[in-house]
Each structure stands twice: as structure tokens, then as C-alpha cells.
Amino acid sequence: VDRRGAGRQRQNAPRRGVDLSYTAMLTFEESIFGVEKVIEITRDEVCETCHGSCAEPGSNPAKCTNCGGRGEVRQVRQTFLGSMVQVTTCPNCAGRGEIISHPCHTCKGRGLERKTVKKTVPIPGGVDSGTQIRLAGEGQPGVNGGPTGNLYIEIKVKAHQFFKRKGNDIILNLDINIAQAVLGAELEVPTVDGNAKLVIPAGTQPGKVFTMRGKGSPILRSTGRGDQMVVVNVDVPKTLTADQRKLFEQLATTLGTEVRPQEKSFMDILKDVLGG
Structure with a gap:
């Protein structure tokens, strides 16, 4: 045997x-x-x-x-x-x-x-x-x-200077100034296909996410594409000219002093978008 x-x-x-x-x-x-x-x-x-x-x-x-x-x-x-x-x-x-x-x-x-x-x-x-x-x-x-x-x-x-991937979507963090956030603006933002128009509505808040359809990554073994997600942050100036300070002081008198606690910070919103 x-x-x-x-x-x-x-x-x-x-x-x-x-x-x-x-x-x-x-x-x-x-x-x-x-x-x-x-x-x-x-x-x-x-x-x-x-x-x-x-x-x-x-x-x-x-x-x-x-x-x-x-x-x-x-x-x-x-x-x-x-x-x-x-x-x-x-x-x-x-x-x-x-x-x-x-x-x-x-x-x-x-x-x-x-x-x-x-x-x-x-x-x-x-x-x-x-x-x-x-x-x-x-x-x-x-x-x-x-x-x-x-x-x-x-x-x-290799990591990109601006873009990040989340599946088939591309994430772009975009700083806008206070005037653009308050009054609204039409901006040219970078995409992998070149610059594209993005409309920022008046009153846009920090952490607002705008979706640019079809501006993401091609879907592997498919004909579709993901989206580009633009996460907006409002850039607060650290220094002001004398004229700018005077304008902000005049604006401040019309806005009051009330403060409102937020449930989510900008970083929380960003983590939600990135899946982290």
C-alpha cells in the first residue's frame, strides 16, 4: 500500500x-x-x-x-x-x-x-x-x-496638488472670499478636463458641496464618468486695508452680535465628503 x-x-x-x-x-x-x-x-x-x-x-x-x-x-x-x-x-x-x-x-x-x-x-x-x-x-x-x-x-x-479621488468622484477644495460667498459669483474652477464654470449662489455657507456632473474619473470597464465634488471654504482675510476695515465695521453694525452654535464644523463636512 x-x-x-x-x-x-x-x-x-x-x-x-x-x-x-x-x-x-x-x-x-x-x-x-x-x-x-x-x-x-x-x-x-x-x-x-x-x-x-x-x-x-x-x-x-x-x-x-x-x-x-x-x-x-x-x-x-x-x-x-x-x-x-x-x-x-x-x-x-x-x-x-x-x-x-x-x-x-x-x-x-x-x-x-x-x-x-x-x-x-x-x-x-x-x-x-x-x-x-x-x-x-x-x-x-x-x-x-x-x-x-x-x-x-x-x-x-501619485498625489495631485489639488484633486483627490473618492471612488469615481474627484474632490476639489475651493477657497472663496467673503464677498463671493455673500453676494454670489461665477467662477472658473479647475477640473481634469480644464477650467469649467461654477456658479456660487449668494449666501453660500462654508462646507457647501457643489456637484459638477460628469467631471470625475471614467468608470473602469464602462462608458460613464463620476462627478467632481467642489467643497467650498470661505477664506477670512487676516489683514485688511483701512478702507476694508471701515466697510466691515459699518457692516457689523447691521448684523448684530448674536452667535449660533453649529452641529457640524467645516472639517466634519469635509470628512463626510471624503468618506473619512
């Missing part, structure tokens, strides 16, 4: 190649609109001299006489439970099932060469940090005729 070798894969059976990974750094704009990236990866490739046979051209591998080409040897041991078969890698051929008398001079009998290769990878718009792109068959070569592994590209996006 074979109690230890049951279900064991033969040493010279085909095995899939190892997967490889690569980290691609993108700018914020590249992550939104997509880009073609030229990457360099180092991997094993089939030896161009021996074409993977491991033997010098003109010579041929010979079947291992110790294991009969199986790549493994079996030893039967008698125990109180009965006969047990122990399967181990053939020490003569190291599990290959063949003996290489004249190893290839290029790969030293490995059948593989270490090479650095360049690949042009199309990265679609809408990716974000953590997105993985799979390139099938671009990993390590298989063993004993097994399939090649895959290459997984992990995306990392």
Missing part, C-alpha cells in the same frame, strides 16, 4: 510557471485618462541556444537509468502497518528524468536564460491605487512543458 506517495505529482510532470509582479507609478492625470507605459521586467526565457533542452546543440539528453525517466525513485519499507512506499526525487537526474552529459554552454544546463525585456502596457482610464492589471502568459516559463505564468501590474497613483 502506497501511504505516502498517494496523490503526489511526478517530479517531471508539467508545472505552471511562477507569476511575476510589477508596480507602475502613474500621475493623477494618467490614472484618469489612461496611458501606455513602457515597463522593464527581468525574467527567465527559454534558452535561444538549446531551445530549453538544456543540452549542447548536437547532443541529446539520455533517459536516466536510475529512475527510468520518471524523475523519482520508490523505496518499499516494511512496517507493522504493512508495506509503505516512500517516493523521493531521483538523486541522479534531480527529478528531470534525463541525464545531460553535455550541458548547453549558454544556459549552463538550465534551459533558461535570465533576460530583461521591455513591454508596452496599455493602462485604461479610471484606474486607481491598488488596481491590478493581469498580462496573461508574461510571467516565468512553465516547467516540463507547463503553461507560462502571468504578470500582474499593480497601479500606484
Whole structure:
């Protein structure tokens, strides 16, 4: 009874190649609109001299006489439970099932060469940090005729000076002055598509969020786009000219001195928008 070798894969059976990974750094704009990236990866490739046979051209591998080409040897041991078969890698051929008398001079009998290769990878718009792109068959070569592994590209996006991502939406914090908040204004604000018009109504409060439809990130594997969320903050001047101070003092006499506690601060509103 074979109690230890049951279900064991033969040493010279085909095995899939190892997967490889690569980290691609993108700018914020590249992550939104997509880009073609030229990457360099180092991997094993089939030896161009021996074409993977491991033997010098003109010579041929010979079947291992110790294991009969199986790549493994079996030893039967008698125990109180009965006969047990122990399967181990053939020490003569190291599990290959063949003996290489004249190893290839290029790969030293490995059948593989270490090479650095360049690949042009199309990265679609809408990716974000953590997105993985799979390139099938671009990993390590298989063993004993097994399939090649895959290459997984992990995306990392550099922080932008102004924009932040929340899913498919883009967040922009925008400072406006007191006059614009009180009287209203028509502003040109930055978006990933260039400047766009945003109307600020009179009486806009700090923390007000304006939605610019379709100005967000493309939705991956879809034709739609997210929105741009503009979070308004009212910028209170730290210094005033004499004329400005006089105008504010005149305004203050008409506004009274009543104070009203707020349930939410500007930072609370901002955290709600950012999901934090």
C-alpha cells in the first residue's frame, strides 16, 4: 500500500510557471485618462541556444537509468502497518528524468536564460491605487512543458496638488472670499478636463458641496464618468486695508452680535465628503 506517495505529482510532470509582479507609478492625470507605459521586467526565457533542452546543440539528453525517466525513485519499507512506499526525487537526474552529459554552454544546463525585456502596457482610464492589471502568459516559463505564468501590474497613483479621488468622484477644495460667498459669483474652477464654470449662489455657507456632473474619473470597464465634488471654504482675510476695515465695521453694525452654535464644523463636512 502506497501511504505516502498517494496523490503526489511526478517530479517531471508539467508545472505552471511562477507569476511575476510589477508596480507602475502613474500621475493623477494618467490614472484618469489612461496611458501606455513602457515597463522593464527581468525574467527567465527559454534558452535561444538549446531551445530549453538544456543540452549542447548536437547532443541529446539520455533517459536516466536510475529512475527510468520518471524523475523519482520508490523505496518499499516494511512496517507493522504493512508495506509503505516512500517516493523521493531521483538523486541522479534531480527529478528531470534525463541525464545531460553535455550541458548547453549558454544556459549552463538550465534551459533558461535570465533576460530583461521591455513591454508596452496599455493602462485604461479610471484606474486607481491598488488596481491590478493581469498580462496573461508574461510571467516565468512553465516547467516540463507547463503553461507560462502571468504578470500582474499593480497601479500606484501619485498625489495631485489639488484633486483627490473618492471612488469615481474627484474632490476639489475651493477657497472663496467673503464677498463671493455673500453676494454670489461665477467662477472658473479647475477640473481634469480644464477650467469649467461654477456658479456660487449668494449666501453660500462654508462646507457647501457643489456637484459638477460628469467631471470625475471614467468608470473602469464602462462608458460613464463620476462627478467632481467642489467643497467650498470661505477664506477670512487676516489683514485688511483701512478702507476694508471701515466697510466691515459699518457692516457689523447691521448684523448684530448674536452667535449660533453649529452641529457640524467645516472639517466634519469635509470628512463626510471624503468618506473619512
